[in-house]
């Protein structure tokens with residue numbers, strides 16, 4: 281790991297002032313569970329780390345109108361122990377509970393989860409987010425069993441955030457603050473598919489801090505994750521759904537697939553198939569089928585298409601309390 285300067289900020293103003301206009305000059309440090317590994321492997325070598333964990337205003341989970349405000353430094357453990365999250369946002373709660381490592385749950389934060397870098401091994405070996413060498417994709421002909429079935433342009437990694445799909449399906453917004461001011465973005469627009477190795481996979485600018493996530497009131501919501509094992513790993517595929525209902529009929533639907541592409545993916549055609557209908561096992565299966573339309577398997581990851589079908593079906597049935 282290279283030497284770095286350490287700023288232990290105690291206010292948002294101090295933290296914002298310590299950031300810079302390039303990622304190589306300064307980056308935010310929260311729990312450090314992703315960043316420090318990348319620094320040890322020389323994948324990221326910022327000259328300055330700005331610790332934000334001691335900034336009080338970045339913590340806490342509070343009601344906000346009919347919804348919820350979650351501070352960026354809230355940990356997985358705090359989310360898991362929040363009755364507000366568990367009762368109103370079971371899809372987010374399920375995503376949190378999927379992260380089973382006690383160490384990660386104690387240290388990892390909401391902001392860090394959304395801003396974590398891809399787990400693509402080519403990226404982690406120093407070949408950039410696109411995983412290319414001499415202009416050629418290492419993913420296409422290489423080990424690609426965990427990669428995208430919905431690639432976007434040259435990006436074949438999958439967004440690593442477990443919270444992302446649930447937050448996108450719930451219609452969350454994120455607040456980004458810099459020394460110059462603040463802006464809000466839909467969580468759906470926070471994730472982007474970079475088309476060069478210099479670009480980032482999130483809409484955050486180098487001098488910005490993600491300060492909070494704001495959730496509107498939710499409909500019937502659920503997340504279904506498929507994981508290879510219960511501990512120390514990322515999901516293979518996730519489906520998060522949020523349904524607005526009138527009686528038993530769906531009036532609006534958000535279905536978001538996770539870990540299938542560089543950004544959490546709205547299954548727009550599949551969402552339409554639910555409108556005006558009651559969710560039954562047969563309909564949920566048909567919607568799962570519609571959700572994977574257009575998927576493109578690489579040489580080793582066709583299995584993910586079936587996982588995505590089933591994840592959508594199970595998330596839908598869980599949201600409305602119908603047994604599979």
Ligand SMILES: Cc1cc2nc3c(=O)[nH]c(=O)nc-3n(C[C@H](O)[C@H](O)[C@H](O)COP(=O)(O)OP(=O)(O)OC[C@H]3O[C@@H](n4cnc5c(N)ncnc54)[C@H](O)[C@@H]3O)c2cc1C
Pocket residue numbers: 307308309310311312313314315316332352353378379380381384387388389390391392393394395396397440441442443484488489490491512513514515
């Ligand atoms: C063994 C293991 C298993 C894991 N399993 C999962 C899993 O199943 N699902 C999952 O989603 N994740 C998983 N993770 C990743 C883990 O969730 C992330 O490492 C963690 O959430 C990052 O949070 P952090 O606070 O430690 O972030 P840090 O490591 O401190 O930061 C991560 C990145 O985000 C930036 N950052 C952090 N906070 C902010 C902010 N508020 N504003 C702007 N930039 C910020 C940092 O600059 C850095 O680039 C796992 C990690 C490990 C090591």
